[in-house]
Amino acid sequence: MNTALAGVVAYLALGVLGFLFRPRWLSSALAILAGAVSLALWAPGFSEMTLGPSSWGIAVVGDELARGFWALALFLHVAVAWHERARLGAFQPLLTLLTGTALAAVISIDLFNLYVAMELAALLSFLLISYEAKTKAVWATLQYLLLAAVGMILYLLGVGLVYGKLGTLSLSQIRALAPGLSDPTVAIGVGLLVAGASVKSGLFLFGLWLPPAHGYAPTGVSAVLSGLVVKLGVVALARLAVAFPLGDVLLALGVVTGFGGIIYALWERDLKVFLAFSTVSQLGYILIGFGIGGGAAQGAILYAVAHGLFKALLFLAAGQAIEEASERHIAKLKGKLAWPSALGLAVGTWAIVGLPPLAGFAGKETLSLAVPAPVGWILTALSFGTAAAFAKLLPLFWPGQGRGKIGGLALLACGVIGLGLLGVVSLPGLVSLTAWGKALLVAAMGYLFYFVFRRFQPALPRPSLDRAITTALVSSLGLIAGFLFTR
Amino acid sequence: MEGLSAFVLAIILVGLGLWTLIERRNVIWKLLGLNVASGGAILFLVAVAYRPQARPALLGLGPGPTADPLPQALVLTAIVIHFATLALALAYVIFLTEHRHTQDIHKLEREEE
Numbered sequence: 001m002n003t004a005l006a007g008v009v010a011y012l013a014l015g016v017l018g019f020l021f022r023p024r025w026l027s028s029a030l031a032i033l034a035g036a037v038s039l040a041l042w043a044p045g046f047s048e049m050t051l052g053p054s055s056w057g058i059a060v061v062g063d064e065l066a067r068g069f070w071a072l073a074l075f076l077h078v079a080v081a082w083h084e085r086a087r088l089g090a091f092q093p094l095l096t097l098l099t100g101t102a103l104a105a106v107i108s109i110d111l112f113n114l115y116v117a118m119e120l121a122a123l124l125s126f127l128l129i130s131y132e133a134k135t136k137a138v139w140a141t142l143q144y145l146l147l148a149a150v151g152m153i154l155y156l157l158g159v160g161l162v163y164g165k166l167g168t169l170s171l172s173q174i175r176a177l178a179p180g181l182s183d184p185t186v187a188i189g190v191g192l193l194v195a196g197a198s199v200k201s202g203l204f205l206f207g208l209w210l211p212p213a214h215g216y217a218p219t220g221v222s223a224v225l226s227g228l229v230v231k232l233g234v235v236a237l238a239r240l241a242v243a244f245p246l247g248d249v250l251l252a253l254g255v256v257t258g259f260g261g262i263i264y265a266l267w268e269r270d271l272k273v274f275l276a277f278s279t280v281s282q283l284g285y286i287l288i289g290f291g292i293g294g295g296a297a298q299g300a301i302l303y304a305v306a307h308g309l310f311k312a313l314l315f316l317a318a319g320q321a322i323e324e325a326s327e328r329h330i331a332k333l334k335g336k337l338a339w340p341s342a343l344g345l346a347v348g349t350w351a352i353v354g355l356p357p358l359a360g361f362a363g364k365e366t367l368s369l370a371v372p373a374p375v376g377w378i379l380t381a382l383s384f385g386t387a388a389a390f391a392k393l394l395p396l397f398w399p400g401q402g403r404g405k406i407g408g409l410a411l412l413a414c415g416v417i418g419l420g421l422l423g424v425v426s427l428p429g430l431v432s433l434t435a436w437g438k439a440l441l442v443a444a445m446g447y448l449f450y451f452v453f454r455r456f457q458p459a460l461p462r463p464s465l466d467r468a469i470t471t472a473l474v475s476s477l478g479l480i481a482g483f484l485f486t487r
Numbered sequence: 488m489e490g491l492s493a494f495v496l497a498i499i500l501v502g503l504g505l506w507t508l509i510e511r512r513n514v515i516w517k518l519l520g521l522n523v524a525s526g527g528a529i530l531f532l533v534a535v536a537y538r539p540q541a542r543p544a545l546l547g548l549g550p551g552p553t554a555d556p557l558p559q560a561l562v563l564t565a566i567v568i569h570f571a572t573l574a575l576a577l578a579y580v581i582f583l584t585e586h587r588h589t590q591d592i593h594k595l596e597r598e599e600e
Contacts, residue, residue, distance in 0.1 A: 112564075115565075116564060119572075120568075122572075123568075123571055123572065123575065126575055127575070130579065130582075133582065135582075135583065135586045135587060138579050138582050138583060138586075139595055141579060142514070142576060142579045142580070145572065145575065145576050145579070146521065149521050149525070149569075149572055149576075150505065150508070150521075150524075153501065153505075153524050153525055153527075153528045156528040156531070156532065156565060157501070157528055157531055159532070159561070160528075160535045161535075163535060163558065169557075464596055465592050465596065466509055466592070469508060469509050473505065473509075
């Protein structure tokens with residue numbers, strides 16, 4: 001059996017065993033160990049292999065994408081499990097199972113395994129978001145569940161159409177057939193697949209479940225969801241782009257998601273919901289990278305890993321700040337943070353606005369060096385928006401009283417700084433005066449924009465559940481119509 | 488033609504289910520709509536397996552063409568996943584009914600703000 005698959009099986013089995021045997025931390029620790037050993041063994045990568053008949057067996061691949069996400073998933077699991085080590089009950093086993101599912105999702109390269117992995121990740125996310133059994137979180141989960149189920153119905157219909165026409169589920173076999181999108185059945189099928197994965201990954205207009213679900217989840221859960229789980233849908237989209245010509249579609253989705261998320265983040269006042277909107281916009285970055293492909297796809301992988309680290313740091317720090325101050329409102333949190341959460345927010349913000357030499361800078365700069373000039377301007381505009389949105393966290397960086405909990409914050413902060421330094425030293429073109437100057441200028445402009453326009457508070461429409469479902473379906477129909485008419 | 492009619496029925500079920508999901512205010516109705524829509528998607532996969540003059544894909548039924556077994560295997564997985572999702576959703580509805588004393592989404596949304 002393939003080493004990566006063995007790692008996944010061990011992870012999931014240990015997750016299940018964690019429900020049955022105590023101490024519960026032992027199974028998590030063993031699972032992380034198994035995952036790390038497996039990653040170390042297959043790290044040089046392996047080309048695609050299929051277990052079972054080639055047209056429908058389980059196809060897995062160990063490429064750069066899988067490697068980056070495995071490292072991210074294992075690191076996040078360590079940090080969050082350590083941070084939430086006081087939680088008893090089913091929390092740790094569920095976290096282990098969720099991480100294991102993510103490991104399975106990112107090595108899968110056939111349509112149905114991606115479906116199963118995404119569904120399993122969603123089910124485990126539901127359980128974890130509603131883990132504390134607070135009414136707000138349960139309501140947010142139910143909204144997420146309904147929208148995710150709609151997304152998966154679309155995806156299943158797409159699987160049916162594509163399989164019915166092409167007779168295989170393996171994405172590399174589909175690529176060998178090179179079907180293109182000229183056949184209307186394939187065009188509708190691919191439209192449904194893309195729409196389903198977009199709903200699942202919380203893209204703007206498709207997945208409006210994301211902000212409440214990530215905003216009201218328990219601290220450590222928000223970190224894993226925003227850092228890792230939403231990106232599984234993006235990975236599915238990137239895998240689909242291997243088999244079908246989807247570059248322009250991903251680029252367009254990325255631009256819409258990036259700006260949509262930023263506009264909502266600019267004026268959101270609830271700290272965790274704000275971070276969730278920022279996650280939406282950062283997914284746009286990653287999608288733009290995958291849409292361009294080539295070197296930009298590598299930049300997108302690096303940025304996805306970097307974003308996973310600093311968004312997890314931000315969510316852990318924010319969740320802890322909210323627990324310490326019993327207050328979610330950004331303006332009212334001022335001066336109520338203990339130093340670890342204040343410092344965590346500061347380092348995370350430093351990274352996400354792309355200031356050198358942290359991980360956000362390495363990811364953003366690698367990405368923008370690999371894209372053509374017009375797209376580069378879009379990325380710069382998104383960075384500017386991110387800086388403007390995060391400017392409102394500035395008053396929170398000065399800590400108040402209290403000792404606070406360090407926990408996984410230190411680990412994630414080290415990860416953000418370490419990856420950043422490693423990236424700046426090892427990647428070409430990152431130690432240049434123009435790059436550093438540009439990053440500083442963009443951040444400064446963003447902060448300036450915030451302080452000039454901070455009195456301006458437009459009332460953005462808040463979609464109700466019905467509106468969110470309708471918007472997702474209408475966007476999906478639009479996407480399918482687009483596929484049909486531009487083929 | 489039988490294969491085509493199954494496709495049409497599947498599409499109608501998905502449409503009806505999604506319409507109920509959007510239109511009804513009661514969460515239980517929404518879940519019923521979702522269930523009908525998932526049923527439609529599952530029927531769609533079964534219809535993909537259809538081949539003219541075929542018999543069920545079971546061993547021991549003698550020679551001749553069989554229906555495509557792969558979509559049926561997928562359907563089994565999909566049914567399990569939809570069952571788990573629905574059961575979990577109903578558990579959430581019970582929780583919300585106990586704590587908020589309503590199943591009307593407008594009320595659930597309003598008090599939440």
